[in-house]
Amino acid sequence: MPSHASRRNPDRRNPTVALRFGQLAAMGTVAVLILIAGVWASWGTAQHVMLSQGRERGTMTVTRCAEDRCSGPYRPTSAGSTARDLVVLDSDVAVEKGHSYPVVVKPGSDDVVRMGAGGLLYAWVPLGGALMLASVVVAGGLRLTRLAWALGGAGLALVTAAFLAL
The missing domain is CATH 2.40.50 (OB fold (Dihydrolipoamide Acetyltransferase, E2P))
Incomplete structure (x- = not known):
């Protein structure tokens, strides 16, 4: 006769599913907030260059x-x-x-x-930094390594292009 410990109760949910969902929601929110902050910090200068x-x-x-x-x-x-x-x-x-x-x-x-390409790229440098920071959150917290590499690469490309343009 099997013991009660080995049987699974179909009415009980696995708590790790809820914890994983909570982690995804929290890390996704953090990543989005980092990106919003990067856009917000960049827009203060970029608007003058882009909408001149x-x-x-x-x-x-x-x-x-x-x-x-x-x-x-x-x-x-x-x-x-x-x-x-x-x-x-x-x-x-x-x-x-x-x-x-x-x-x-x-x-x-x-x-x-x-003005010009150098000024525009320089204005968006805070977004480049935010992209690189968000890539760490996406890789570690969300376990989405391909997306993390894409975000980090885009951020690095933006910062490097600004450095070379100026």
Whole structure:
């Protein structure tokens, strides 16, 4: 006669199924939140580069760099833009003193963002970092290694392209 320990009760669910579902839900949520944060951090700068029509566009000549900002005069190239004696650019954008760069003025300020492929790629670098971080969560928490490699590769490609473009 078989013992009661060896028989399975069909009414009882396996608790590991619920735990696995909880893990997938939690890690999926974390991965999505990381990606949303990357887009959010990138969009603050990327919107000015990508949607530059109707904004003030021109060139900035770098005359001074201190700490994490560079400054210099702004000369307009678009209609309706006004010249400025001093505008400020993030110095993390790999600029050299004495060189001129195409820029877009952030509305309502004297801050500028680099235009062109380099400026666009640089604006999306936070998303590249988020893609690489999310790939670790997807690989470890979700056990989706192919998707993790794709996310990590896309993030690495974006960061590398930005580095090479600047």
